Amino acid sequence: MAERLSWVPSNIDTGLPSAARLYDYLLGGGHNFAADRALAEKFLVAQPNARTIARLNRAxxxxxxxxxxxxxxxxxLDLGSGIPTVGNVHEIAQKAAPESRVVYVDYEDVAVAHSRMILEHDDQSAVLQEDMTDPHAVLAGVxxxxxxxxxxPVGVLTVGVFHFVPPERDPAGVVAVYRDAVVPxxxxxxxxxxxxxQPEEMAGIVAVMKNSANPMFPRGHAEIAALFEGFDLVEPGVVPLPLWRPEDGAVDEDADRAGIFAGVGRKT
Structure with missing residues (x-):
């Protein structure tokens, strides 16, 4: 029997797994269902390091x-923000600078419903239910x-989600619309x-996600770096997750096992 909890929107098919809830499960969250956990276990077989990768991405x-x-x-502007867990963007930013404002964007119903609940009394943050690959609709809503x-200046965040954007949706074109909407x-x-x-592990992940609601499209370093066209990359550039400005200056993870490239660019 499909799960039905008080925080679950009535229109949710809890038997259909989603990437947002899979990520929530890997991070140790509680906003996921049996179907999500079953898919996550297959994901972990393909990539045993998945929980660590999820933690590194959040870091x-x-x-x-x-x-x-x-x-x-x-x-x-947090695109594809997912299900809120410890260390949300508004928490991080507002702790460092209380005047910070955040708009979250996601199309997944549970992610949006839970975000609205968390942000109910925060007048400096909001959530939009939109598809980030429709940037004109997103920007109008924002x-x-x-x-x-x-x-x-705006900080545009798309962390751990662009591998769900298929080539036919023109990932570079999507980024370009957001880039053109913000000032230097x-x-x-x-x-x-x-x-x-990790090519073998990544092939396994692609196979696991192929028939899900969120198939994955890994990209090479050059393709990911190209998404920063119009931005000057901040040092150290596009690198494996733990190598992007580690807080203590030391990296205790094997960077080649991170599975994800990350970078930050500044529009000039």
């Missing part, structure tokens, strides 16, 4: 947001919130799975 998000805050950014002033001094933080680091 990159934190470091990227703090870097942007240090650079003076006070407004953030403008309606009144939270983002596009005449000031804005930033793009992006991470996505690659086959460059």
């Amino acid at each position: 990159f998000l934190r470091r990227a947001v703090l870097h942007l805050v240090d650079a003076g950014v006070r407004q953030f 403008r309606k919130t009144g939270l983002i002033d596009f005449s000031e 001094g804005s930033y793009l933080a992006l991470s996505q799975f690659t086959a460059d680091l």
Whole structure:
């Protein structure tokens, strides 16, 4: 029998797994269902390091947001934000700079419902239910919130989601619309799975996700770097997750097992 909990929107098919809830499970969250956990276990067979990768990706998000805050950014657009867990963008940014404003964007019903619940009393943050690959609709919705002033720098975040964008949706074109909507001094933080680091494991992940609602499309280093066209990459460039500005200056993980490249760029 499909699960039905008080926080689950009535229109949700809990028997259909989603990538957002799979990621929630890998991070140790509680907003996932049996179908998500079953898919996640197959994911873990293909990539035994998946829980560590999920944690490293979340840690990159934190470091990227703090870097942007240090650079003076006070407004953030989090694309494909997923199910909120510990260390949400608004928590990180507002702790460092209380005036920070955040708009989350996701199309997954549970992610949006839970985000709305968390943000109910936060007038500096909002969530939109939109598909990030329709940037014009997203930007129109963002403008309606009144939270983002596009005449000031914006931190655009797309962390751990672009591997779900198929080639036919023109990933570079999608990024370009967001890039053109923000002023110089804005930033793009992006991470996505690659086959460059662990090709066999990545092939297994692609096979697991192929028939799910969220098939995956890993990209090579050059393809990921090309998504930053129009941005100047912040040092150290596009690198495996744990190598992007580790907080203590030391990396205790095997970078080649990170599975994901990450980078941050500044629009000039």
